[in-house]
Amino acid sequence: MHNKNVVPFITEKSDCGSDHPVCEACEVRACGMCSELNSDTLRELRKITRMKEYKAGDQIFCDEEPTENYATIKNGIVKLSKILPDGRQQTIGLGFPPDFIGRAFKDKNASFASALTDVTVCTFPRDLFNDYLKSTPSLEHKLFELTLNELDSAREWMLMLGRMTALEKVAALLLNFSERLHNAKLLQGLQSELNKFELLLTRAEISDFLGLTIETVSRQFSILKQKGLINVQNQRFIEILDRPSLDTLAGHENY
Amino acid sequence: MHNKNVVPFITEKSDCGSDHPVCEACEVRACGMCSELNSDTLRELRKITRMKEYKAGDQIFCDEEPTENYATIKNGIVKLSKILPDGRQQTIGLGFPPDFIGRAFKDKNASFASALTDVTVCTFPRDLFNDYLKSTPSLEHKLFELTLNELDSAREWMLMLGRMTALEKVAALLLNFSERLHNAKLLQGLQSELNKFELLLTRAEISDFLGLTIETVSRQFSILKQKGLINVQNQRFIEILDRPSLDTLAGHENY
DNA sequence: ATCTTAAATTGACATAGATCAATGATATCG
DNA sequence: CGATATCATTGATCTATGTCAATTTAAGAT
Known part of the structure; x- marks a missing residue:
């Protein structure tokens, strides 16, 4: 199992009990799926929720088995991926708090979800939740x-996968990841610098995301370093030195 | 403008008037966004709808300008694409009846929509529709x-773009396209054979979808022909001769 | 500290797909 | 019916990225 040594980027624990979480104190109360619910409705929903924790590398759900539970990410990063019969893999998304994981209205996921860092989620049984969704328009809206x-x-990401070069892909990933990580940290009330962050993905995970190989990703990092656009410490800690140039590489129009 | 000569694959006209369409007779009444509405609600919605027709190649909306209208596709195929500052293009989806086009709750599209064939859509003003959506849970649900x-x-398609070979991509496209076209035709009450269809996309359009070049796409067609998996007449009319083998190429598990 | 292990980097080479260029089909128009 | 234009095919290269293999770095265990 990889990433054993990853420190979850969000370290504070919520004070939710494990069976009847105090949703009012939830990390993602203000922005997640529940943000549109009044406290009465919330009290109802709370009855069917349950906290779950996963270690980095753990599988959360898989392709083949029907989903038992949906979840909201409270903490950590979730990787969503797809796999071809012969084993080729493609990451199709990263979930940050307060993203929802699972496929509403269906009992089969067409993908795998696994914990990229240590992860805490708030889960709810599929059937109950689907019923609940139908009778609670504000929840469904959110x-x-x-x-x-x-x-x-x-x-x-389709544009990225189909039409960008390896260097451009890496630039786009760094920008996207830094922003989402930054937001997730601020959300938790943690200190965060947009341009300085721990890259929580291994080269293998990055290459699965970008549709490249480990070696190619590594080479692009070297090029970005050499060009003075980024600085890398201990292969994990990234500092973005020239964000405008990265933006240009990533195809972000700059006006 | 390309595709001038394309015959729309759905030729019957709805008998909707252009200002107050008779929704009950709409091609996509049974399956589209409106399918969940009762006739009272439908009568309301009808007041803000208007039919629009586009010729193959016409632009329906673009990246830069705010969306004035949303639409439901009644007829024909719509291409959604994205473009990099330097002009590189990636098709990110094809819309068949009864798909919705536009980005709900936002006034900016992050993509272009254009008519791949002649297209008929049922449009409604953005603001009115967003309001309507909020007050009509059944519509929002659909x-x-x-x-x-x-x-x-x-x-x-992300898996396809990131991890498939050129040959596999073309196989996947042919299978996907044949199915969706087949369904769209059946929906209209037209005759249709799953394995025999007119490929309404040019090689350029296919390559924009698959993240390849025209030449590579063309070569893959030749290989598929040579392998006896497909037959091509006049470069447009495809017959799938060996669907199981195409399925295998496209990474569809066959049990 | 030293050993062990997993991950990242770097180099040498192979190849799928891109690019450039010529030819061949198909449809349109006079 | 031939002329013209567009699109598709095919061939000859080139190149970005993949593959294979060796080395380096970092982190943890003893």
Whole structure:
């Protein structure tokens, strides 16, 4: 199992009990799926929720088995991936707090979810939740918005996968990851510098995301370092030295 | 403008008037966004809808300008694409009836939509529709389901873009396209054979979808022909001769 | 400290797919 | 019916990225 040594980037624990979590104190209360619920509705929903923790590398759900539970990410990063019959793998998304994981209205996931860092999620049984969703438009609305964001980013990555060079892909990943990590940390009330962060993915995980090999990813890091766009310490700690140039590489229009 | 000569694959006209369409007779009444609406609600919605027709090649909306209208595809195929500052292009999805086009709750599209064939859509003003959506949970629910399907297929294509060979990509496209076209035709009550269809995309459009060049796509067609998996007439009319083998190439597990 | 292990880097070489260029089909128009 | 234009195919290279192998770095255990 990889990543054993990763320190979860969010270290504070919520004070939720494990059976009847105090949702009011939840890390993602303000922005997650539950943010649109009033306290009555929340009290109802709370009855079916349960906290779960995963260690970095753990599988959260897989392709083949029907989903028992959906979940909201409270803490840590979740990797979503797909796999071809012969084993070729492609990461199709990263989930940060307060993302939802699972496929609403279906009992089969067409993908795998695994914990990239240590992860805490708030789970709820599939059937109950689907019923609940149908009778609670505000909840469904919020989940719809989260889904639209995921669709936007999936399409963004399609452009990246189909048309960018290896160097551009790495630049795009660094920018995207730094922003999402930064936001997740701020959300938790933690200190964070946008341009200085721990890259929580291994080269293998990066290459699965970018549709490249480990070696090619490594070479692009060397090029970015040599060009003075980034600085890397201990192969994990990234400092972005020239964000505008990275933006240009990543195809972000700069006005 | 390309594709001038394309005959729209759905030739019957709906009998909807152009200002107050008779939704009950709509091609996609049974399966589209409106399928969940009762006739009262439908009568309301109808007040803000308007039919629009586009010729093959026409732009429906673009990246830069805010969306004025959303739409449901009644007829024809819509291409969604993204473009890098230097002009590199990636198709991120194909819309068939009864797909929704536009980005709910936002006034900016992060993509271009253009008509791949002649297209008829049912449009509605953005602001009115967003309001309507918020007050009509059944409508929002249906749109949510359509969006989930799009997310599923975007992720499917991410695996394709990131990890498949050129030959596999072409196989996957042919299978996917034949199915969706078949369904769209059946939906319209037209005759259709799953394994015999007109490929409505040019090689350029295919290559934009698959993240390849025209020449590479062409070569893969030749290989598939030579292997006896497909037959091509006049460079447009495809017959799938060996679907199981194509399925294997496309990474579809066969049990 | 030294040993062990996993991950990252770097180099040498191979190859899938891109690029450039020529030829061949198909459809349109006079 | 031939002329023209567009699109598709095929061939000859080139190149970015993959593959294979050796080395280096970092981290943890003893």
